[in-house]
Amino acid sequence: MLLLTCPYCGVEADETELTPGGEAHITRFGADSSDNDFETYLFMRKNPKGVHFERWRHAYGCGKWFHAARCTMTLEVFGTYKAQTFEPPKALINKIKKKRPNWEGFVK
């Protein structure tokens, strides 16, 4: 079972109280972009084995979207943070680097 702490209300929410929103920090390309950019935005996902940044919505709680960093292999949760950002907080990245020395770092 996945337990994520909502950064807005501080509640440790169970997976069933949340709605998954897929990969986080995706750059949005609109209608005036090139076909390649638009295709990347719509369909291309990292799907890594290891550290992954995701979007989740606290659907049965405060209703807010937030971000979570976790390991897709071990399901270890590194941390959650608010969605009003373009990249993960430095402190969280450092924490993950300590735990996963071979991780290549956050790539947008």
Added chain:
Amino acid sequence: MSKAVSALQGAVFKGSVTIKDTGLQGMITLRGDLSSDILAKAVKAATGVAMPKVGGINSGAKGAAAWMSPDELLLLVDHAKADATVAKLDKALAGSHILAVNVSDARAMFSLEGAGIRDVLAKGSPANLSSDAFKIGEMRRTRLGQLPVAFWLSSEKDASVVCFRSVGEHVFNGLKNAAQKGTSPKYYS
């Protein structure tokens, strides 16, 4: 105007805990900037209690204020005074970016009384209901079965549950089922 009635019109069930439809309850949804002093003052004037902290609920004789989300409060007031309170909020907060709506008749509210209330709620909700994690004065928005609810404890033997009125009967039946005599796991009590 037609006579207002609550979702289950005062239904009572006595099992391992006593479940009651609490009758007409005024509820107001207030959205806005919760860090604003004007809003805190208006909340105090409407309910008689201070602005709740994150995840908290403050109750008093006149009413209660509960934290719903970073920009939303639930105000509990007298059913008959709900419309007047909304008008007062609108007046007090004129010019600020807020929304106050009387949602009294869109909701149902139940009370649970008895020693095993934590166990009854835990049967339907994934929330951690141990006394370390869920304390008196906190309101937890979660699900009961598959339905969104919010509940809080006024004491170790007194809980309140709020849900949408359209699913009020379903929630009541679910709670009834969870509170059948002799079925409490007595994990928390």
